[in-house]
Amino acid sequence: MDYREAGVDVEAGRAFVQRIQSLVHGTHRPGVLGSLGGFSGMFEVPSGYQEPVLVSGTDGVGTKLKLAQGLNLHNTVGIDLVAMCVNDVLTSGAEPLFFLDYLATGKLNEDQLAAVVEGVSLGCKQAGCALLGGETAEMPGFYQPGEYDLAGFCVGIVEKRQIVDGSQVQVGDVAIALPSSGIHSNGYSLIRKILDTTNTGLNECPALLQGETLGDVLLKPTQIYVEPVLATLRSGILVHGMAHITGGGLPENLPRCLSEGQSIQVNLQSWTVPPIFEWLQEMGAIARSEMFNTFNMGVGFVMLVPPAEAASALACLQKEGIDAWTLGEVIPGNSDVVFSE
Template structure:
């Protein structure tokens, strides 16, 4: 017997590394000190920081991967993976520096998984961070043939004096909601339940989706807000707090950037609910509360600014091609979200 007979193909692993090399190297920043293939990735801290604070985050893509695998559409879930991590650390005001990925599968299919890494590299380019390293695990008997899972790990940096930690948010501040690209990467267990229970197919084209199939719409990658938010800070917009709207929706995530004595009042009618969410609510007979607690409903990221800077902030993000809405304000309270 040898390793290949046990289900692990070393040659396929070498072929995979060869296929992804160019995509990985396309993400390198000047601070990268090591190449692909080492035991560890080396990265030099950028110059100019007086008290640099490193901010880290990790996440996955969840059962959205099941749709990608059923449709053999693998080149966007890597963007999702990066987005889930870099948008998280962005809420501290951090610039993403480098990213690591972990990919596990039952049988390594180099061309298929190279498409996944291609998406990871694209996400890194969109957020300005280097794909510094990763791990690919072939695990026969643990994953079924055709199945894979991915996880990501990101490190960023922010000047200590500019670190956002909830203490900067003030009563009277305004919440500016930035539009999502769709469902992003949360709530897909419910999405898949709605589709399977209702007898729908990923190739169905509901009228509200204007010709797009359910599969195409649902595999739209998570929007990466890094460059537009960091550029807003460079333009002199003072952001007091930020929230990445992921699992738990606005009710769970928006209060995470508040102090204990604060709440936030949100006007549910202040932004456009995307058609895919209307379809999911109707097809699955999902209540408004359940929709709010599961999905982003069209708001993927929120920045908290003073009322004086609200209009300027909205115009800035709109100039970057991101729809922005004044969705609420900070009030005295108990750290909760109040829906109006």
């Protein structure tokens, strides 16, 4: 016997690493040391910081991968992977420096996994961070044919005195919402349940989606907010708190950027919820509260700023191509979200 007979093709693994080298190198930025293929990745801490603090985050894509694998479309889920990590790190005011991924599959399919890494590299370019390396694991018998899983983590940097941790938030601060690009990467177990229960295919085009297929809408990659948010911070606008709206929606994630004795009042009339959420609620007969506790409902990221800075923050984000809006304000409370019509 040999390893190939057991289901692991070492030579194919080496060939795959060679194939993706150009994708990895295309993300490199100043600070990267060494090259792909070593036992570890190296990154030099940028100069100019007086008290540099490293900020890390890790995440995966979840069962959104099942939809991508079902449609045989693999070049966007890598963007989701990067986005879920860099957006978390961003909430501290940190600039993402580098990213590493972990890709596991039952049998190495070069074309399929190269498309995945293509998405990872594109996400890194959007976030301005280097794809420093990663791991590809071939695990026969653990995954079904055509299946794979993704995980990753990133490291960012911020000056200690400029850390955004919610301790600066004050009652009266304005909550500014940055729109999501769609579902992002949360709630897909419920989505798949709805699709299975209603026997709905991903190639169908519900009238609410105005010509787009469900597959098109559900596989839209997670928005990466690094460039517009860092531009806002670097413009000198005071930002007291930030939240990435992921699993748990607004009710779970907004309180994570508050200080004790504070809540956020959200004006439900301040935005139009994207049609895909309306379709999911109708098809799944989902309670409104459950929708807000599961999905982002069109709000992907939130920044809390003093009232005097709100107009400037909105103008800066607009300049960066983000159609942000005033979502609500910080009020006295018990670390919850109060919805108002």
